[in-house]
Amino acid sequence: MAVTQLANREARLLFMDRHALAESTAGQAWGEDLLALIHRLGFVQLDSINTVARAHDMILYSRRPAYRSDNLKRLYESDRALFEHWTHDAAVIPMEFYRHWHLRFQRDAERLKARWSNWRRDGFEARFDTVLAHVRDHGPVCSSDVGTDEKKGSGGWWDWHPSKTALEYLWRSGALTVIGRNGFQKRYDLTERVIETGLQPSTDQRDSSETIDWCCNAALDRLGFATSGELAAFWATVTPTEARDWCAAELAAGRIIPVDIACTDGKTRRCFARPDVRDQARLLAPPPGRIRVLSPFDPALRDRNRAQRLFGFHYRIEVFVPAAKRTYGYYVFPLLEGDRLIARIDMKAQRDTDRLAVTALWPEPGVRWSPARTRRLEAELQRVARFTGLARVTFADGWMRDPVRQARAPSAR
Numbered sequence: 001m002a003v004t005q006l007a008n009r010e011a012r013l014l015f016m017d018r019h020a021l022a023e024s025t026a027g028q029a030w031g032e033d034l035l036a037l038i039h040r041l042g043f044v045q046l047d048s049i050n051t052v053a054r055a056h057d058m059i060l061y062s063r064r065p066a067y068r069s070d071n072l073k074r075l076y077e078s079d080r081a082l083f084e085h086w087t088h089d090a091a092v093i094p095m096e097f098y099r100h101w102h103l104r105f106q107r108d109a110e111r112l113k114a115r116w117s118n119w120r121r122d123g124f125e126a127r128f129d130t131v132l133a134h135v136r137d138h139g140p141v142c143s144s145d146v147g148t149d150e151k152k153g154s155g156g157w158w159d160w161h162p163s164k165t166a167l168e169y170l171w172r173s174g175a176l177t178v179i180g181r182n183g184f185q186k187r188y189d190l191t192e193r194v195i196e197t198g199l200q201p202s203t204d205q206r207d208s209s210e211t212i213d214w215c216c217n218a219a220l221d222r223l224g225f226a227t228s229g230e231l232a233a234f235w236a237t238v239t240p241t242e243a244r245d246w247c248a249a250e251l252a253a254g255r256i257i258p259v260d261i262a263c264t265d266g267k268t269r270r271c272f273a274r275p276d277v278r279d280q281a282r283l284l285a286p287p288p289g290r291i292r293v294l295s296p297f298d299p300a301l302r303d304r305n306r307a308q309r310l311f312g313f314h315y316r317i318e319v320f321v322p323a324a325k326r327t328y329g330y331y332v333f334p335l336l337e338g339d340r341l342i343a344r345i346d347m348k349a350q351r352d353t354d355r356l357a358v359t360a361l362w363p364e365p366g367v368r369w370s371p372a373r374t375r376r377l378e379a380e381l382q383r384v385a386r387f388t389g390l391a392r393v394t395f396a397d398g399w400m401r402d403p404v405r406q407a408r409a410p411s412a413r
Helices: 008-018 031-041 055-061 069-078 095-100 102-118 125-138 162-172 208-223 228-235 240-253 277-282 304-311 371-387
Strands: 004-006 082-086 090-094 176-182 185-190 257-262 268-273 291-293 332-337 340-350 355-363 392-395
Touching (some): 008 208, 031 069, 031 090, 069 176, 095 208, 240 268, 304 340, 371 392
Parallel strands (some): 355 392
Antiparallel strands (some): 176 185
């Protein structure tokens, strides 16, 4: 079989288009328009770190600057157009996808029971009926509402008392649904009271092949091209073996084709794509030149190795790296301009002084930081400051650093 070739720039444009980063940032970002954007991405990861804004807010803002955090909260908690569960991490997901989550519930139920029992969460399984009865009788609860008489651990994950562990397990396995958050603390309710009957899995569970087919098709549509491993990782529901088998069957049926993607290091990577992938890529217009601040958890950067192959951008978040060993900073934001990742910036919302404080910026090798580029950056940072409710942007002395070295920060991700 002849193998289609995609040049690196064609691949970047297609990948960015699938991630809603190749078009103008104009447009509404609430209600049905916001839901359509999340549907296009597949999901939006939730994260509690708030150095400038939370990850989910930055992900949506970078694509639609008209977005505000209350728009997502309304869509999720009031309109019930989204549900919260896990892909590779906690995320909000379009409610219409809920019907495909029964396989995830089953697999999480088996996997987490074994793992959490080994982590000495003694007694959490015995709390299932008590926790469910409490929710049924008292309505939605947070973890602080259950197990008030139970002893907590010494810190970290071990602060989960048995009833808190039971709550999380019952959510991950489908008996409970998270209906929103107080701050960043989840509120749980009975799934039967939240999810429409037509979206809930039936008692005679459907064949898992239906879910596997949906997961792989939906992942490929949102990536543009992918290996079987990347398809499996997208929703983190199907196994690598199931994804390989799906690719083999689709390839034999002519519904996908092999494609070699040119990487920035001159090598190629064999992937799978739709038969018209080359036409799709060549029809795409160059993205606008506006600088965008991306969240470290942006879906376009989720696979760090793929970002390096496509963009030549080596990025690891250094939150868990001791300060003395960090190459850049605690929570450094990548900067996208057109179809290039041009720099990373260390900045923080200083609420007490009402400013967005920029500590440092490192251009990528080969990026000339001209006065015009600085003006574009300043304009974007002013917009980010307004988005986060801050009055001004300040720059530390010596904020412009030498171009980044392709260093490897230990234990970063």
